[in-house]
Amino acid sequence: MSAASVAAAVVAGASKPEASKAGVATVAKAAAGLTQAERPLTDLDIAALELVKSAKQAITSVRLDGLALAKIVKHSKDAHPSAATGALLGLEIAGALEVSNVFSLPGNALGSSSRDRGVSEDQDAEAQVGKGVTRYTSAMLSLLRDVNADANPVGLYYGCFLGAFLSSAVIDGLWAISSLMEREGTEGKGRAILLVHDLAQSAMGNTTIRAFRLAPSFIDAYRRGKFHTQALVDHKLTFSNVLVEIPVTLHNTALLDALLSTLSAPSDAAPSILPPTSASLLQRSTSAALDTSAALNHNLTFALPPVLSTSLESTLEALDEHASEAGNIGYQLRQLGREKARAEAYLSRRRAENALREQQGLPPLPVEDVNKLFKLQNEPSRLEGMMLLGQLDEAAKRLAETAAVGSVQLHAVKTGAI
Template identity: 40%
Template sequence: MAAPSMAAAIAASLPTPQSAPTPSAPSYEAIPASMSKVIDIDVEIPLTHVQLDGLVVSKIIKHSRESGGSSAHGLLLGLDFDGVLEISNSFPLPHHFTDDDDKSMKGVARYQASMLRSLKEVQADDSVVGFYQAMTLGSFYSQSLVETQAIHQDKLRHGGVVIVHDISQTARGNATFHAFRLTKAFLDAYKKNNFSTDSLIDHRLTFSSIVEEIPLRIRNNPLLSSFLETLQSTSPAVGNTIPPQATATSSIPHSFSVLNLGTANVTRNLEQIVEAMDSYKTEEGNLAYLQRQIAREKARADAYVAKRKEENATRVTQGLAPLPEEDVSRLFKIPPEPSRLESMLLLGRIDAYSKSLEETSGSGLVKMYAAKAGATV
């Protein structure tokens, strides 16, 4: 038996939502109409935006920096209230190398269950509302992310969200966070496990319609805001021998990242595009080979059916009983049409790398022209 996927192992440890019992004879006063939408937990309130606490932002950035790549991922905790998904905490998950490692998957599931149990014991938020994933150069499309998000949208109340964090943008001093969830059309095709050409046309699916972005807001509590103000404020040196203007220092060192021409990531970005293009070309070659196999088997089946009809027509003219019709699917094993999901994900990856290259090269050219003009002054 094949080992379960990593997303299935993580989903197995998620708390199963329980429906509240309906009282048979309520003896309390009726809820006012103005408050019914807020108090009724079963009402369908569309999700308007995601609110991310500053503590969660710092945790995700720290985990992504320590992991040193796009393998950083973890769970998001919080609650959804009146159309707002409030994410107040998070914790990282151990990195697993392959989905075939059954021992590693069980260890991750046990670790997740232990963390949720510990958070519940200290009266902290222990409701899973999604997960986060680090990415590089704006590309986050992968089979594992789609599989995990599909399970979350099936188990969680509002479907949960995935927060993607771009490490390359953070390295340039611009922390980037986006909230996504799968579209209804893609989720319907995923549940049917049908990504054939006809299914893509019926659902109007392209790489740009796999996910939909949800507005994201970052909220800082007063204590964290005061701490940041303290770090940014200047502190005069002890003594009056030197003017305060000359001795004032800041807890946060000055950043000169804006002076970087931004040409270091262009080479890497081009390498990623070439690699993604090679993968897409290989995938298209595999699909073309499978399509030729399907066409060959269908031609054999059609030729067999035509020959049998011709034989039956000859037997009828000779006054003989026609031969019984046989099930062609049992005689010829026609393979199903291959899935085009991987091709769509690769196209999404190429599009993300291209947009990142456009942004990086555009700002780099402006800085290079400005540096050249400044050097001649």
């Protein structure tokens, strides 16, 4: 399904809670229209004015609840190897977005990208999935309101593997969700955030969460709906400035802190007859004595971590996808060039005929609309290619990081340090 349909369900489900906020905004505007001589502002009026003023501020930070982070990590792990997507619920206060709860969306909620669609059967199936996700999202928001829980969508979360998350489907979903937060003209566009969790980092014991929002230049280009070459140049858009990263802070409730205090640290591993792993070998001091025969056996079974091979495969896949998209763009441009050449030839021929008829005293022939005679389409969008280039760049960075660790391990084996 398309990301816009998911966001439409979120918009429909969140319409009721916004009535109170609309009332506050109305009170604030009414209070703003009165002068001090007519009626002094009360504390409630001042608070309402501050709320309206803060609604126009750009989001500069994200405060994530610990329980929400745990839900995101669990969903990403359960959904692997597929991507995990879900909605963020919370509240924006003076440029700081507080995410207090999340709920997951069904699989393939954001749908496939535009380059993967084109068959009518696939589009019909995607529409059916979209209707199901719409009903699911509306029901979830309704149930959350029934138990007086936060039911105000503020963004999306995306669980990826090896950092590949930038795609047109994710951007479409983020843009659609941001429509919810548009309360004062166009200032609300781009206020929705995207939380990205990399499952590969968690597998290596380093849980990471990153927050992004749409860049102002990309918002302007997206509003115009043009991503041809000249539009990208005018807005100075590349894959690196589509999103703006903002800092994330983690907040734990008192109950969660109490639970963490009861957890004990893992004890030292008991003696085992099995050979030590590569990680335990690397933790040994370089000056520690090592049995020669044992080291030889371990060197024979020493293997690079699976993340290295997976990173290489991910980079090659991203490279193939980008090359395929570049080939499609090139083919469309060649087709467009041929049609334009045919149209120019037709116009030149018709001008020559009319000039000859004018010399003969005959009325000129009408010049028909070339758009009806030839398939003069617009220049193909470069948005998908830019997104794929961003995925390739991210995959290459991950490959460089993991390859550096693998190179150190291989050098250690070669020099006999392990």
